[in-house]
Amino acid sequence: MGRRLRSRGQPIDGVVLLDKPFGWTSNFAVQRVKRLFNARKVGHTGTLDQRATGVLPLCLGEATKFSQYGLSADKSYDVVAQLGVETTTGDADGDIVAKKPVQTLDADQLNQVLDAFRGEIDQVPSMFSAIKRHGQPLYKLARQGIEVERAARKITISRNELVELEGDMFALKVDCSKGTYIRTLVTDIGRTIGCGAHVRSLARSAVGHFGIRDCVQFDDLQEAKQTGQLQQFLLPISVLLESWINIKLPRxxxxxxxxxxxxxxxSCSPALGWVKLLEESANGELTFLGIGEIQGGLVAPRRLVT
Known part of the structure; x- marks a missing residue:
């Protein structure tokens, strides 16, 4: 009779808001935090480029059931881009595919170009993206020199603000919907100008209501573990649904x-829609149950913690 394999790690539930360092892949960040907490299960709420820094919400244990709601949240970025050079990846890691002289461009002229990249637009994702084709990420195909047709996607750029323009460098603040590729946005801006462009630096400043000030550096997590204070950085699962309507249910x-x-x-519930379910004890203490859907005067559980 064979031995039953033990699950590795502890059943730890919650959310860690990590300020991802430059050079780390999102999966590497997941593995580092998983080892640090000795957690059984950890996932992220959406890939952040290896060259990017900033807000990366990580879901531990039962929180992974609700990570998709972080995926659907709007994102904010601080972007620095260079005109005159287009690369295969849309950032400084890629091979140069086009290099053109940059004509004199003032802020008004650049803002006219940016106007075309505000509101709802169509965007064709880069081959160097994590989108899967027949189960394989596009970036793996791209590294083999294979390019496949990609359908344009509807995205929304609610903010595309020019912060600075100096020579061939410009800085933007971008607020956008899920599925937006900033490297592709900058590439498309460069093509519209006519000289090409690529991202020089990228920082994600917010995911939904989570801002960079809410995040912790990995070095601080390591130090906290040494002093036995690591749990202070583990937020409750319910923070992923901060903006949702609360439905309090008696025991x-x-x-x-x-x-x-x-x-x-x-009686105070909305007529229909998705809601956050909380158990309310006799003394008013609230415990997160999960999410439910209201229809026809009933609230039905859709995804619950166990």
Whole structure:
């Protein structure tokens, strides 16, 4: 009779807001935090480029069930780009594919170009992206010299603000919807100007309501572990759903929800929609249950913590 394999790590649940260092892949960040917490399961809420820094929410344990709601959140970036050079990857790591002289360009002229990249636009993702084709990431195909057709995607750029323009360098602040590729945005801006462009530096300053000031450096996590204070950086799962409507359920009703049963929605509930479910104890203490959907006066559990 064979031995039952033990799960590696501890069942730790929560969210860590990491300020991802330059040069780390998102998966490398996941593995480092997983080892540091000795956690059984860790995932991220959306890939951040290896050359980028900034906000990378990491979900531990049961929080991974709700990571998709971080994926759907809007993102904010600080971007520095260089005109006159286009690369295969859209950043400084790629091979140069075009190099053209940069004509004198003032802020008004550049803003006219940026106007075309504000609001809802179509964007064709780069071959150097994590989008999968027949189960294989596009960037792996690109590294083999293979290029495949990619369908344009609808994205929304709610902010595309020119912060600085000096010579062939310019800086932007960008607020955008999920699925936006900043390297592609800069490449397209450069092509519209006519001289090409690529990203020189990229920092993600926000994911949804999480800002860079909410994040922790990995070195601080390591130091906290040495002093036994690592848990202070583990946020509750419910922070992923901070903007959702709360539905508070008494203990006996919460029990039914945990069994997967729909229950009568409280009188103060919206008529329909997705909500955050909380169990309220007799003394008013709230415990996160998961998410539910309200329809026809009932709230049905859709995804719960266990």
């Amino acid at each position: 006996h009703t919460a029990y039914l929800v945990r069994q997967g049963q729909p229950v009568a929605a409280p």
